[in-house]
Amino acid sequence: MTAILLVDDEPAIRESLAFALRRDGFDVEQAASLREARNLTDAAELVILDLVLPDGNGLEFLRSLRSRSDVPVIVLTSRDEETDRVVGLELGADDYVIKPFSPREVAARVRAVLRRASKAGQPEEQPVRAGALSLDASTRKAAIAGRELLLSRTEFNLLSLFLRSPGRVFERSQILDAVWGSEVVVGDRTVDVHVKALRRKIEEAGGDPRMLETVRGVGYRLRDDG
Numbered sequence: 001m002t003a004i005l006l007v008d009d010e011p012a013i014r015e016s017l018a019f020a021l022r023r024d025g026f027d028v029e030q031a032a033s034l035r036e037a038r039n040l041t042d043a044a045e046l047v048i049l050d051l052v053l054p055d056g057n058g059l060e061f062l063r064s065l066r067s068r069s070d071v072p073v074i075v076l077t078s079r080d081e082e083t084d085r086v087v088g089l090e091l092g093a094d095d096y097v098i099k100p101f102s103p104r105e106v107a108a109r110v111r112a113v114l115r116r117a118s119k120a121g122q123p124e125e126q127p128v129r130a131g132a133l134s135l136d137a138s139t140r141k142a143a144i145a146g147r148e149l150l151l152s153r154t155e156f157n158l159l160s161l162f163l164r165s166p167g168r169v170f171e172r173s174q175i176l177d178a179v180w181g182s183e184v185v186v187g188d189r190t191v192d193v194h195v196k197a198l199r200r201k202i203e204e205a206g207g208d209p210r211m212l213e214t215v216r217g218v219g220y221r222l223r224d225d226g
Contacts, residue, residue: 001025001026001027002025002026002027002045002046002114003026003027003028003029003043003044003045003046004021004026004027004028004029004044004045004046004047004048004110005028005029005030005031005037005040005041005043005044005046005047005048006018006021006028006029006030006031006048007030007031007032007034007036007037007047007048007049007050007053007058007061008030008032008048008050008053008076009032009033009050009052009053009054010050011032013050013076014030014032016103017048017103017106018030019103020103020104020106020107021103021106021107021110024107024110024111026110029043029044032054033053033054033055034053034055034056034058034061035055037049037061038061041065041069041071044071045071045072045114046071046072046073046074046110046113046114046117047065047071047072047073047074048073048074048076048106048110049061049062049073049074049075049076049093050075050076051075051076051077051081051084051088052078058075058088059084059087059088059091062075062088062091062092062093063091066091066092066152070140070152070153072094072113072114072116072117072153073092073093073094074093074094074095074096074097074106074109074110074113075088075093075095075096075097076096076097076099076101077096077097077098077099078098078099085098086189086193089154089190089193089194089197090193090194090196090197091152092152092153092154092155094113094116094117094153094154095109095112095113095180097109112181115181116157116180116181117153128160128163128164129163130163130166130222130224131166131211131223132144132145132207133159133163133207133211133222135156135159135160135163137160140153140156142156142159142160142163143205144202144205144206144207145205145206145207147205147206148205149201149202149205150201151198151201152197154179154180154194155194155197155198155201157179158175158179158194158195158198159198161175161178161179162212162220162221162222163222165222166221166222166223166224167221167222167223167224168221169215169218169219169220169221170219170220170221171218171219172188172191172192172218172219172220173188174219175191175219175220176188176190176191179194191220195212195214195220198212199212210223211223
């Protein structure tokens with residue numbers, strides 16, 4: 001039974017979500033604050049995280065969590081918190097849900113994220129390389145010129161898509177289907193945010209961020225020269 005940690009300070013939201021998730025066969029732990037959540041994250045296989053909590057910012061909690069764990073995270077945000085949603089994606093959130101929402105929608109998102117995480121955990125036989133970039137799916141590690149890139153799960157999957165077809169132009173819709181899956185409802189902006197974060201990490205590791213090219217404003221590709 002998959003263990004889910006639900007972090008939200010509103011009892012009504014927690015109870016309705018917990019009921020829907022348990023009905024779908026998930027084991028749910030609840031936390032009303034970041035202090036409570038910190039004591040429960042080690043056992044969680046997925047975290048549902050509200051970004052506005054009484055004892056701190058959910059984004060800082062996500063940043064701390066990503067420094068030590070690759071557990072899938074779905075963030076809950078209000079409709080007017082677009083900046084927080086973008087930052088959450090940059091920090092490694094796997095998906096987001098905008099309030100108000102239906103518990104069944106969140107349950108569907110949970111299943112979709114868990115399916116993606118399960119597929120991402122399946123090893124592939126051979127590492128791939130293009131220019132200075134290399135990627136090993138069996139260890140979930142990527143590097144540029146031998147220097148490891150510290151990537152979130154989604155960033156790793158995005159880089160893997162480009163690296164396995166260098167030079168190919170992927171439209172945003174194709175990237176969304178390949179990396180997020182057709183059942184997850186996220187927009188083109190999500191792709192742009194993750195490409196921006198990936199470019200930044202490539203640059204921080206000493207690489208040229210321009211190796212990920214924007215093509216005609218409709219998509220992206222990895223340059224053939226890597």
